Amino acid sequence: MELLKNAYPGLKSTYETPHICGKCMEHIGADWSFCPECGTPTGLTAEDVRQYQTSSSGKPINVVPCVPGDTVYDRRGQEWQITASELLLVNGRPKWIFRCGHTGTEDYCALYENEILSAEQAKAALEAANVGQ
Numbered sequence: 031m032e033l034l035k036n037a038y039p040g041l042k043s044t045y046e047t048p049h050i051c052g053k054c055m056e057h058i059g060a061d062w063s064f065c066p067e068c069g070t071p072t073g074l075t076a077e078d079v080r081q082y083q084t085s086s087s088g089k090p091i092n093v094v095p096c097v098p099g100d101t102v103y104d105r106r107g108q109e110w111q112i113t114a115s116e117l118l119l120v121n122g123r124p125k126w127i128f129r130c131g132h133t134g135t136e137d138y139c140a141l142y143e144n145e146i147l148s149a150e151q152a153k154a155a156l157e158a159a160n161v162g163q
């Protein structure tokens with residue numbers, strides 16, 4: 031019988047398990063939805079996974095959250111188009127800043143990654159502003 035090279039069925043694979051199940055203390059992977067031991071939902075979100083990827087050293091940090099052409103919203107709920115992204119060091123930590131504009135205008139703003147609102151958050155911000163008027 032010939033050697034079946036590199037045919038090991040994968041049981042050797044290891045996982046990054048930065049979390050611990052509060053119920054059974056089993057280790058939980060960065061993006062697992064359920065505890066493999068007791069089945070408790072972890073409640074981890076895509077945002078948690080992204081934070082883990084961007085905060086842990088030695089990982090492929092700085093997964094860019096938005097790319098040029100994306101539509102984003104500032105804290106007042108205004109819509110912007112990203113024209114460029116840049117990685118800056120802020121207090122020793124890498125942080126994305128996005129240059130934004132409106133197509134066909136001279137409008138300009140720069141938003142840090144933590145200043146960008148989702149479409150839903152922007153809608154809420156706009157509604158809050160309208161109520162205040």
Ligand SMILES: [Zn+2]
Nearest residue numbers: 051054065068
């Ligand atoms: Zn568990």
